[in-house]
Amino acid sequence: MQKKYEEVVAWIRGELREGRLKQGDKLPSENTLQVRFGVSRQTIRKALSVLEEEQIVRSVRGSGTYIEIGKQKRQRSMRIAVMTTYVDVYIFPLIVKEIERVLSDEGYFLQLAVSNNAIEKERMILKDFIRERSIDGLIAETTKSGIPNPNLKLYKELERMGVPILFINSFYPELDIAHVSLNDRAAGRMVTQHLLDCGHINIAGIFKADDGQGHQRYAGYVDALMDADIKVKGKQVVWIDSDEIAEMRDDCSRILKRIKGCTACVCYNDEVANKLVGICMDQGIRIPDDLSIVGIDNSDLSRFCEIPFTSADNPVQELGKIAAEMMIDKIQGIGDIETVELMPDLVMRNSVKVITHI
Template sequence: MKIMNTAYKFLKKKGAETMDENIPKYLLIVNWVKEQLEKNNLKPGDKLNSENELSSMFGVSRQTVRHAVSMLEQEKILDRRRGSGTYICEPEVRKKSKTMNVAVVTTYIDDYIFPTIIKEIERAMSKAGYTVQIAFTHNHIERESAVLQNILDRDMVDGIIIEPTKSGIPKPNLELYEEIRRRHLPAIFINSYYPKIRIPHVSLDDQAAGYEAARYLLEAGHEKIAGIFKSDDIQGHLRYSGYTKGLLEAGLKIHDENVLWIDTEDIRNMEADRNRILRRLEGCTACLCYNDEVAFEVVKICQKEGIRVPEDMSVIGIDNSDLATHCEVPLTSIELPAQDLGRLAAENLIKLMEDSSFDAGFEFVPKIVERNSVKKV
């Protein structure tokens, strides 16, 4: 009864189309089956209604029903079993024709470096004939779970580009990523990755970025260097690792009192953390920041406290974003080539979709972009 009701609603929704005799009647059944799969009303292994039932539901002949079923068989959506009936194919068995759709899942979509990355992904995919479906997680684990589950349930994309959510903490969505791998759905992590999940990534070499930023400050004569890093993303851990490597190579000790760990929510309201930040900066002549967003806020806090940048406090960021140039003191920063990142992720996913053995991983070598926020001492 439930399936018949959905057919009735489908026909009612398509009312104007059903009056057009130029539209083949079998396509009503084909499109209805696909829609039910997308909505999860029909699932792999479900038995489809009989020919007589479909004929009655759609008001068409049994020959029309057979034509529709035959088309869906060719697309490996249906499996007709002699003496048993017609069933929805299992995902691992159903090898659908190319949808020419790809999914892009990012933490954010409309601020910082994300618009540039997404624009380049869309441009490269469009050039290759693909349509991009975009979803964002707000860096929330439960939202990431819902987005990935929806992509898997609908099974209507040829590949997926994912910016991981909170990649620096234990991964509750591990099973969903394992399911992506089990289904052999081509996937690439962008801008970050989950260390224990075997999916290639396209990103900045974040450990090298932290190292190069530390070396730059050391070569400018700074020895007491504070650091502010993000705890809930793997980039923060890797950039901290580079920072400590640089200081240790220079024969300096790591002082915990000069290192501040923050999370995604903290970055949105660093003014509330002003006192904690100032305590970490105490006695230092430079600060290495997780990214330009953090560096921008550190400069503002310093200026409000009468700490001059760079005369009293040198500040370096990472990403070389628009914020670096819009800061009141233009920021020296490590470049994350957002345009190249988006373009290469798209191009590598296309190659991976064509050849599952393609090595799609890539890490960009960090480069310093000098401006006015670092002083030689």
């Protein structure tokens, strides 16, 4: 008498013979198979286990079970890919250096790829990873995560292939993939609260529109203002994209028009704050007497700017260390990848004026 799990196995084999299932196809869910055959989940899992041992199917955690006939488990390459938007500027060298240190200590190689924050370049890199099948894991910085991205299915394909993925600095909300980052909302709130504590009421903001970090830092800015019963004024907020940051000084009239009448400004990051300091110096606006400025990340730009400015610290070395260690643990089967959001610290410099209200 045929056992119940054998009936499921026989059905899947029959579907393959008839061509209704083929290489790469996803099987129906366990619940669907339970209903179809009137059996328990344990019976379905036993059937799938038998097929996996025969190298007919492959189960991908969090994704499902796929037809992968005769595919042997790929030998570990000891290579972990790290894809960042940039590599040799701003906070990126510290992140990459720390990831490389941890990987090297554990005998892994770092394969570095740079997307230049361009969706097309990200797509090309991901396709190469899929085609070459030569990496054990991927630590990726998202590309323009604040706008729709057509590359999400490529990340899903890598997961289906069994490649663990971890995002750093930001994440794609459409994908159920963990990330390690600064708590950007907390950082936006922290620097805004500092300005409020120093007596500022009319506080402008400059935020990045095309990535998730910009949205989260803006949300923290709004949180602090609303908690202080201060109206959030859209006309005091400037939204810029990645390309416009480099051209801020050429677009100074629009920016100054938006922040006119404000005594302080929250900047998306230190790069934006550094550009705003330059605009103010060009226009004879004194910092902090006429305008107080705060940034986020506590990068070298905040320390060595012509006018050093207050900034929320982004613990990037800890970020890189956690990301690398978590990826290694996942590959070695001794831990899972989980979301970690690091809390910022405020580093105060002389860019904020204390206003006393009488």
